[in-house]
Amino acid sequence: MDKTQNNKAWFLVLPVLALVAFSAVIPLMTVVNYSLQDTFGNNEFFWAGLEWFEDVLDSDRIKDALGRQILFTGIILAIEVPLGIFVALNMPKKGFWASFCLVLMALPLLIPFNVVGTIWQIFGRVDIGLLGHTLAAMGVDYNYTNDVFDAWATVIIMDVWHWTSLVALLSYAGLQSIPEAYYQAAKIDQAGRLAVFRYIELPKMQGVLLIAILLRFMDSFMIYTEPFVVTGGGPGNATTFLSIDLVKQAIGQFDLGPAAAFSLIYFLVILLISWVFYTVMTNLDKRDGV
């Protein structure tokens, strides 16, 4: 068959190319550009090679921030995922109260991040905040600006308050998709509540839970606004997570080179961990499968 060769069709790809270039490639390349150079102002740049990357990998400050970040993400995942599943299991299945619960659960998700931060910043204040003042009145020594534990507790509870709904709503959607016959069969087979959860509900929720865990991992690993508004990264550097540290370097100290190198490593770490999560979880059920 005679095929007409016409490569003009490639031009049709141009708009997408332009879009991707402006949305991803060019900004990323700017960062790559900064990460390899040094500047002393006046828009003059000098080649620095991999020096900044070496600095970042050696930096105790960044290692500490990474440690805090991993601890924070670990804690909130360990709380939000089981709690979200628990809430979803106990939500009404249909009727007015089901809709009511859904709206109630969705509310925290609709609040802008800095507003969430502000709410908790004020809520926890010892002088005027409902929580802080009440605790103080009850004789509890609570002050998130001075005490490391209190600061961590506040930031974690805030995140749990803000994001458990997401896990709960996704789990709820997973639970709703289980046909009634499964529960009936479980009753016939005399399966206990735990067995129903282990063999029916959990396997059916697996897909949505994977999404929930991935989303919560990525979001919490990049968290910035809420802890920044509440604690500003303090007391000291106690709640300075990776993003907060990055912004301090890039905008506070205007160390563009190290900040750029930091950004790239940060990006790769998230990408790597997400990939590991995804691969592990999708392969989990394939063990001794068909």
Place this chain on the structure above:
Amino acid sequence: MAQITLSKLAHSYFPNPKSESEFALKEMDHVWDDGGAYALLGSSGCGKTTLLNIISGLVRPSHGRVLFGATDMTDAPTAERNIAQVFQFPVVYDTMTVRDNLAFPLRNRGKDAAYVKARVDHIAAMIGMEARLNHKARGLTADAKQKISLGRGMVREDVNAILFDEPLTVIDPHMKWELRTQLKQLHREFRHTMIYVTHDQTEALTFADKVVVMYDGRVVQMGTPQDLFDTPAHTFVGYFIGSPGMNLFDADIAGSHAALLGVQVALGAAYGPIKGRTQIGIRPEFVTLTAGQGVPVRILRVEDVGRHRIIRAEAGGKPLNIIAPEGQPIGTDLTHAAFAPDRISVYADDWRVTPATATRKVA
């Protein structure tokens, strides 16, 4: 094992049912004998599944009692009733292997491992899954999954009854035949009470000793396949059982004759005065074409189905089916149809009327 009695049982999904139409199941009194094989037959939405779920305890009846033997089980949870039930669509535990799926009901009852293994191997052989016992249930085809569901239903030996809710819908025809035969064999072997819901009459008639026909939330007849064929208690049974179903005509009944399309049709028995809408019903097997005797008919078409021919005709604007045995001629001179008098049933408002005199005899 026990006899299952439904006493004044009725069920409505409305909290305060006002009219009879709000009842999914109308009041009924029925006894299911211990060890019987029953087929529950009826069109979709007639309450078959509701009735099963009430027996297994998945649904609590809004009215009446359910008795196992002499024990009132109306409020007993499913677990206490010791009943197996197989659903229309396959329910398997995805993350378990086929073996664990089959063993699940036994393990939940704390049976010892050696017994569980023996039972599972036995059932696996029965459903033809021995080779795949160690495979994950996820990823099996729909009919393999349904076989596992069936196997889980049959794995317990001590059940009071096994309920099947249209279990072979998703199974291919050849396997359907085989599984049905195995169910029948299982029944002969263990004498479990089995109730088999279906809307396929062939399935019902081959499986069951007794067929229960439901219509609009009511059990309209419970009897042997022969009873259903000879003396349908309700026009629905006449129409639903048989292929094609019973022919029904509005007719005026007076004594031992019915006036139908201006013709006096002899009945096999005499009837007293009947109230309501009266109909006569005659099965296509007992209608013969004649040259002038009986009611006038117009033949629309003849279908040859092999063993016999089905004549699709019309009498007074109503369809009339006739089954003509092999070798019987069909010609243009045959313009009338005669009904075998002792095969005619009389219905008043859809329910069969028993004759006033006992002259009727059924061969």
